[in-house]
Amino acid sequence: MSEENRLRDDITRFAKSLFDRGLTPGNSGNISARLSDGTLLVTPTGSSMGFLDPAHISHMAADMTHLGGDKPTKEVPLHSAFYDTRQTTGAVVHLHSTHAVALSMLPETAADNALPPLTPYGIMRLGKVQLLPFFLPGDPAMGQAVRGLAGKRSAVLLANHGPVVAGKDLEAAVFAMEELEETAKLALLTRGMNIRSLTQIQVHAVVDRFDVDWD
Numbered sequence: 001m002s003e004e005n006r007l008r009d010d011i012t013r014f015a016k017s018l019f020d021r022g023l024t025p026g027n028s029g030n031i032s033a034r035l036s037d038g039t040l041l042v043t044p045t046g047s048s049m050g051f052l053d054p055a056h057i058s059h060m061a062a063d064m065t066h067l068g069g070d071k072p073t074k075e076v077p078l079h080s081a082f083y084d085t086r087q088t089t090g091a092v093v094h095l096h097s098t099h100a101v102a103l104s105m106l107p108e109t110a111a112d113n114a115l116p117p118l119t120p121y122g123i124m125r126l127g128k129v130q131l132l133p134f135f136l137p138g139d140p141a142m143g144q145a146v147r148g149l150a151g152k153r154s155a156v157l158l159a160n161h162g163p164v165v166a167g168k169d170l171e172a173a174v175f176a177m178e179e180l181e182e183t184a185k186l187a188l189l190t191r192g193m194n195i196r197s198l199t200q201i202q203v204h205a206v207v208d209r210f211d212v213d214w215d
């Protein structure tokens with residue numbers, strides 16, 4: 001099987017898994033992944049993550065001109081902002097996952113570090129997650145806001161909308177996304193309880209040990 005067809009199948013499989021676990025409802029969410037020639041596969045506009053057809057996934061040039069397949073998601077500017085500002089990006093996943101969206105609306109959520117330090121894995125896989133403001137769906141300003149981070153962040157949370165996570169490949173981006181959603185869920189489950197979060201010393205020990213980008 002060609003690299004491209006394998007990646008089409010992988011996107012379809014991961015997307016269905018995310019959908020089946022209730023991590024993005026209806027036709028929300030989108031995924032992109034880079035091929036070794038620099039072109040990209042992007043999930044089509046209006047498509048449900050649960051019912052993708054591998055053959056219909058959009059094929060895009062590195063500059064996001066359309067090469068084949070269906071028309072891509074309207075949220076392409078979000079994806080290209082990560083590929084253009086972070087050279088290590090091999091895949092981008094965007095979901096409308098419930099707990100992350102809820103976290104984006106809480107007054108205590110810090111814009112420059114939206115995930116509270118509850119477990120080491122959120123820190124290891126995501127670094128600091130930037131909370132971005134609310135944008136109208138499809139507004140290209142979302143992509144500009146990601147570009148404004150100058151490649152410093154691999155994950156953002158769009159207020160009242162959902163998270164976007166970049167990874168070195170599809171599996172890494174999906175696993176990091178799952179960690180983001182699980183950490184948001186823990187934050188909500190324990191909200192108002194007198195819990196022991198990781199201390200600043202413990203956070204920095206994780207950052208040092210696992211070489212996390214934390215500036």
Ligand code: ZN
Nearest residue numbers: 029075161162
């Ligand atoms: Zn969205």
